[in-house]
Amino acid sequence: MSFTQEVKAELVGIPQDRECCARAELAALTRGASFLNVSGGRGFSLRYRTENPAVLRRILVLLKAGGAIEDKPRLLVQRRFGSRRLYILALSHADSRRALKDQGMLAEDEQGEEMFRPPSRQVTRRSCCRRAYVRGAFLASGFIADPRGRYHAEWVLPDEAQARHLQRVLGHLGLMGRVSQRRGQGVLYLKEGDELSELLKLMEAFRAVMSFENQRAEKSLKAHAIRAFNCDQGNLGRQLAAGSLQTAAIEKISLARGLGSLPRALENLARLRLARPEASLEELGKMLIPPLGKSGVQHRMRRLVQLAEDMGDEDVRE
Ligand SMILES: [Zn+2]
Structure with missing residues (x-):
């Protein structure tokens, strides 16, 4: 298991008992690991996709905790490059609207057309929710290198604006990430040992903090x-x-x-x-x-x- 997988395995087991934080974590997962499928006359369907089945279970738990889903979501599995699989959780149109509204990510334009928007500031207003948001973003698109090697953590986001948004959320928590562009995507990264340790702490991955600090000392x-x-x-x-x-x-x-x-x-x-x-x-x-x-x-x-x-x-x- 890579260190990233270890951290994610720990994160998906963290009890999520505050409604505000559950919403924030889910909003980050929606931002980083979902897409809207628009097909036929049934309206759009919000679909979460990940290669990590534990992350998908976490999404389902958070959706249920928020009370946003009433219909049974569909699970699709796509085979990718040999043994790798992509897991997709597809919500019904009604559930998709409810979930996005609840996360403050559904807006209407002047014509009354509904559209996908970044999570409202409300979602990450409290610091408990910011930590949950960072955790969700890490589950969606985070990577942390094995601490025996170089110190490096990053989030690969669809564009620079999203990377800047996450940078601001992290900044409010005292961590100064840097943003760069990679093949049109926005990458937010941290490179200092202290920052990585702090990141793991604020995401409440305490087992990972221990193993990170042990490796660092060694x-x-x-x-x-x-x-x-x-x-x-x-x-x-x-x-x-x-x-x-x-x-x-x-x-x-x-x-x-x-x-x-x-x-x-x-x-x-x-x-x-x-x-x-x-x-x-x-x-x-x-x-x-x-x-x-x-x-x-x-x-x-x-x-x-x-x-x-x-x-x-x-x-x-x-
Ligand atoms: Zn909260």
């Missing part, structure tokens, strides 16, 4: 460990690079003149370096007899490297 721990490891690697790398430069210098002296040509103090250090190419200067100093501090070792090492640099290539013995 990820930040891992990032911390990797940073620490890379830092160690960096030091070790510098140490090895310095060590190999010194080793090369000493080998050059050894080839050209032999290490025996060096003053005893330098010769000892040179032999020790060849034996322990990975050791730090501090460690080399402790191995010397008598021991020598880091700066002393550094000084002698510099003299060795300088000696090698002063020797031309022609000095190297064949």
